[in-house]
Amino acid sequence: MADEREYLTLSAQHIQRFYGERAVVRDLTLQLRKGEVLGLLGPNGAGKTTTLRMITGNLAPSSGSIEVCGVDLLDEPQKAKAHIGYLPEMPPLYSDMTVNEYLRFAARLHRIEKQWVAQAVEEAKKRCGLADRSRYLIGNLSKGLQQRVGIAQAIIHEPDIIILDEPTVGLDPNQMREMRTLIRDLGESRSVILSTHILSEVESVCDRVQIMHEGRMVLNEMLADFKQKGADLEAEFTRLTQNTLTTTH
Numbered sequence: 001m002a003d004e005r006e007y008l009t010l011s012a013q014h015i016q017r018f019y020g021e022r023a024v025v026r027d028l029t030l031q032l033r034k035g036e037v038l039g040l041l042g043p044n045g046a047g048k049t050t051t052l053r054m055i056t057g058n059l060a061p062s063s064g065s066i067e068v069c070g071v072d073l074l075d076e077p078q079k080a081k082a083h084i085g086y087l088p089e090m091p092p093l094y095s096d097m098t099v100n101e102y103l104r105f106a107a108r109l110h111r112i113e114k115q116w117v118a119q120a121v122e123e124a125k126k127r128c129g130l131a132d133r134s135r136y137l138i139g140n141l142s143k144g145l146q147q148r149v150g151i152a153q154a155i156i157h158e159p160d161i162i163i164l165d166e167p168t169v170g171l172d173p174n175q176m177r178e179m180r181t182l183i184r185d186l187g188e189s190r191s192v193i194l195s196t197h198i199l200s201e202v203e204s205v206c207d208r209v210q211i212m213h214e215g216r217m218v219l220n221e222m223l224a225d226f227k228q229k230g231a232d233l234e235a236e237f238t239r240l241t242q243n244t245l246t247t248t249h
């Protein structure tokens with residue numbers, strides 16, 4: 001039987017992050033398999049964004065190790081980060097750039113060679129339903145389309161792993177549905193981590209769910225197994241994340 005490691009696109013082992021004396025991520029292990037959409041849930045302040053910033057190489061862990069497609073993120077950050085596309089909670093969009101200008105800029109930041117930039121921009125726009133918005137100023141686009149531009153910059157270099165931090169916040173129900181369809185499509189060919197507060201979003205888009213609470217991972221389960229057991233995600237979420245002051249994990 002093939003080694004499980006072959007199927008792992010991302011493996012974070014025992015990562016921790018302190019701010020001063022306070023541990024906001026504690027002894028956390030997270031593994032992402034090829035072609036999997038992982039939903040990362042947790043109440044406000046659970047440590048989701050801090051975790052995502054660490055596994056994308058934007059924040060150094062206080063301890064622990066992170067491997068991205070077999071490359072050690074801390075030893076070879078540039079090589080490891082080439083496998084990752086990241087849409088942060090606050091996407092770094094420039095409102096006075098057109099979609100084309102911004103994506104060309106993103107392509108260069110991701111070190112795509114000059115001769116391939118135009119092709120990469122066209123491909124990313126096509127994947128994200130932006131082909132007819134090339135010359136629009138980003139500031140004039142709806143929030144839903146701006147989020148699509150954020151995803152387009154995250155996938156422009158064809159990464160193996162796409163990490164999305166609360167991508168549907170502030171979207172109307174139609175834009176949310178479109179965004180979920182796009183995430184599902186992306187998950188067909190890549191590994192995706194989706195951080196969200198919306199339980200139904202995880203149920204409709206993800207293969208696996210992990211719940212964080214007070215910096216720790218308190219649940220890690222395949223959704224199919226979860227459903228087969230007749231378990232209820234909302235009830236389980238409440239059970240695992242309430243009683244903040246009495247939790248002793």
Ligand SMILES: Nc1ncnc2c1ncn2[C@@H]1O[C@H](COP(=O)(O)OP(=O)(O)OP(=O)(O)O)[C@@H](O)[C@H]1O
Nearest residue numbers: 019024042043044045046047048049050051089197
């Ligand atoms: N730079 C920082 N300095 C000190 N504390 C921080 C810093 N960044 C985050 N924290 C704290 O770390 C904890 C985890 O924050 P984080 O943003 O990772 O949580 P989250 O699960 O993403 O929350 P939300 O769902 O509200 O976005 C919070 O208590 C936050 O106040």
